[in-house]
Amino acid sequence: MTGKRTREGSGRVKLEAVASAAKVSTATVSRVFNEPDKVSEAIRERVKEAARALNWIPNAAGRALASSRTHIAGAIIPTLDNEIFAHQIGGMQAVFSNAGFTLFLGCSNYDPLEGLRQAEAMLARGVEAIALVGENHPEELFAALKARDIPYVVTYSYSKLSEHPCIGFDNRAAFARITDHLLSLGHRRFAGIFQPVANNDRVAARLAGVREALAVADRQMPDENLLIGPSTLEFGAESFSRLMTREGEARPTAIVCGNDNIALGALMAANALGLKAPTGFSITGFDDLAISSRFTPRLTTMKVDNQAIGTLAASELLAVVAGHKTRPQSKEIVPVLQVRDSSGPLA
Amino acid sequence: MTGKRTREGSGRVKLEAVASAAKVSTATVSRVFNEPDKVSEAIRERVKEAARALNWIPNAAGRALASSRTHIAGAIIPTLDNEIFAHQIGGMQAVFSNAGFTLFLGCSNYDPLEGLRQAEAMLARGVEAIALVGENHPEELFAALKARDIPYVVTYSYSKLSEHPCIGFDNRAAFARITDHLLSLGHRRFAGIFQPVANNDRVAARLAGVREALAVADRQMPDENLLIGPSTLEFGAESFSRLMTREGEARPTAIVCGNDNIALGALMAANALGLKAPTGFSITGFDDLAISSRFTPRLTTMKVDNQAIGTLAASELLAVVAGHKTRPQSKEIVPVLQVRDSSGPLA
DNA sequence: CTGAAAGCGCTTACAG
DNA sequence: CTGAAAGCGCTTACAG
CATH class of the missing domain: 3.40.50.2300 (Response regulator)
Incomplete structure (x- = not known):
């Protein structure tokens, strides 16, 4: 009867429901969670209470579309079979998670084109930053990153001469x-x-x-x-x-x-x-x-402290995302020689 | 002068630009990539060409919001430091990636509350399916999954008596x-x-x-x-x-x-x-x-074939997401005893 | 400090 | 087979 279209929707509780439960506008609900200082304490509490009561989980797609922020970061590594990359990802994941970022993981199996494909899927999903192991990636990937102004770092390898921000060792x-x-x-x-x-x-x-x-x-x-x-x-x-x-x-x-x-x-x-x-x-x-x-x-x-490579990479990326710097700073991790029994004087 | 508001936008090429370049409606562009059979070949090619020329990458947030599909799956594991979980994730990642899904990875460090926190972040970001190592998670997590009707599997451990779909071994x-x-x-x-x-x-x-x-x-x-x-x-x-x-x-x-x-x-x-x-x-x-x-x-x-656990888990999850079944099927992986030199007759 | 409403970039029910 | 336009669930510029 009405000219309304019918759409499925997610069927989930949405911000609007929280707003009407708390008897405030949707703008206020949004502010309570994104800029709490701009809301009076009384209302803030009322809204939080309503959100809790309704068990509201914000829809990230709506949020991302409106704010062009996704709070997602990505990492492309060759393989998880090697514990050095696993440790790196472990360190990275912890730092990102702590900052409210969720991590996409992609494994290229040492195939640069596969790495590119997975990185593009991440870009389509709006990653705000990305970490790549090594410099061996199609030029196309770096170009896409630059075109969209997505901060990135190359990890594991390090070279003063690199044109990319890199966190790793020489x-x-x-x-x-x-x-x-x-x-x-x-x-x-x-x-x-x-x-x-x-x-x-x-x-x-x-x-x-x-x-x-x-x-x-x-x-x-x-x-x-x-x-x-x-x-x-x-x-x-x-x-x-x-x-x-x-x-x-x-x-x-x-x-x-x-x-x-x-x-x-x-x-x-x-x-x-x-x-x-x-x-x-x-x-x-x-x-x-x-x-x-x-x-x-x-x-x-x-x-080599691989976990440190991961945490440093994540920190640098987050600093850029937060606007604290314009480009991740390269950092050199120095491997330490451990002389033990398998090497000795020739004689 | 006009009553228009100013919004930042992403500054990226969007579907609309492709539509006008190809002289078709936005609906048609969308169909070309999502339901190509519904578009005549001539137009299909024209649109693809325009998309390529403009280097358009679809914005997943817009897509997710309109279709309530994200093509994202998630996995929560205790730690990547243990190669058994790393292998499992490796297998899972490959299968998901192959099906056009990008994988979120979360590590709980054996803290169920941390696992819950990360799983909630994934839910907020619209994961369509989730894999969890073991059954040791807050009841709240399983409840949230069920409430939103998100397919999930418990991996690594397996029990016929479990109320959850599980893929692993006893x-x-x-x-x-x-x-x-x-x-x-x-x-x-x-x-x-x-x-x-x-x-x-x-x-x-x-x-x-x-x-x-x-x-x-x-x-x-x-x-x-x-x-x-x-x-x-x-x-x-x-x-x-x-x-x-x-x-x-x-x-x-x-x-x-x-x-x-x-x-x-x-x-x-x-x-x-x-x-x-x-x-x-x-x-x-x-x-x-x-x-x-x-x-x-x-x-x-x-x-134990941990990689198989990962690939099976991903396959089952994808089958549910695709609507081929309503619930992931439990699968038992049987570990094989390898008798070698470190064990022998008592005497 | 708070609200009304436009707009983010897509998909899709409806109409033709 | 194709298009006009509503709607997905948020954020935010603007006004008060």
Whole structure:
């Protein structure tokens, strides 16, 4: 009879119901929750009471549409299977949640296009800020972020030269450092066991760090001494066996592994072969996993505070969202070398 | 001059711009992307072209408000520090993403109230479905889910008796199973090293499983043989030392650990003390972490496909959201006993 | 400090 | 198959 259209609606309690229950306008209800100082205490209490009584949960879509704010942030990581990213997300999640932000999580599985796809889904849903692991993303993604003026940070890797705000550490410097450690122990024949370099700027930088440190010492790592494969205990183990069963000069004395997982695999193979580092050879890792310091032999590695990377990234992003700064500030986290039993003097 | 109000807006390209560029109504643009079959091909192409040219990304808030659909799902887990939950989330994320859903992640740190808080934030943001680890959540949470008719599943734990749809395994049965294994090996003096039971229905069920199996065999685990503490290698190690330095009858021969991490710690302590399972004692874990089958001695444990729990949970939730069923179907994942070197005949 | 009402960017019932 | 326009549930510029 009336010209009214019929619409489904959500069927939920809405702000309007709270307003009429508290006998105030919808504007006032909104203010009570968003700018409480602008409302007199008596009314404030009345409205809160009504909201509680009706069990009102604000509809974020309405809020987002009216205010162009969503209180959502996003993070894109390669995979949760690696505890370093899991810890990073854990730290991030806590800080965001504490600030009233809910976190979208996307995993690219090391496929930049998949990362792009997921980031776009997040943008469509109005994320106010986004964190990306590494710089290895399609230019398109960074362009979209800039076009919409969405603050972002690149995490895990850090470089002074980067055009992006980054929170992490210098992978190249870290591996130059660990190589120097082995060099200072007298090692001259180096081998490397690394995860794939494709789509992974962090691993590429690590290798560059090793090569750079060796070059300074007038050394180098022959191609046949660099084994690349999956970041698994197995690959570490089989690579170690392949390397150490070589004869004479072909056998390395220092094996730099791309991370602790690979190094632990190598150490297991060594134990199985009855070889005990640091006698005759040294092995190093990277990450300092919980188990690395308790394994026999204890693994020489570098410790990174991944959770701190996550909390710092979230804090910087929130500061920009809140308008405290215009751009997230880059922060360098310095990995700490942990010299333990798996590395020692050449002799 | 005009009575118009000034509003900020998002400043972004909107559907309206696409409509006028393609010389069609906004209704048609919307249909092109949501019900393409209802639009003639010529117009469809024209609109898509215009959208592409303008680089339009739909505003999800507008869409959500008008359609009451957000294409967002949520998951609440205790922590990402434990790889079992990380794997579960990894599986879930992939399935959701594939279906056009973006995933909210919340970590409760084993605090039910924190989990409730984060779940409420997700509800406010319109999640269409939610996955929760375990049943240990405030009744309020389940009530809110039911009131809003949001499909949910409880993951990781499984019980036929549960009033909730659950996808996981029977923790009680699994630990009864592992206890039976030790019993069948001739062990009679049992000890346990477990993580805290508070707010963790899974751990409570595990302990119940051990006790139940022992009771059937007319045995029991004395209070002083049950050590409870953090799920760390350290706690596993120190607990082992404490247990195994006891004299005579007070020293257990079978140690059931709450998970692999604790068991690995115990094994490390054993190695340090020069004790080698399964000579004189047996140790079991739970999870079958990557390292467990390669440690020396290889750990007897139970393997759970956590990723499958995640993918199944997401699939069930999506089926409900899509209207294919009214309620997620419970699914039991059966853990597989992996008998290895850390357990053996008593004598 | 408070309210009436326009507007955020979409979808969809209705009409043709 | 297509369009005009109401409506989704909030926020906020404006007026008082």
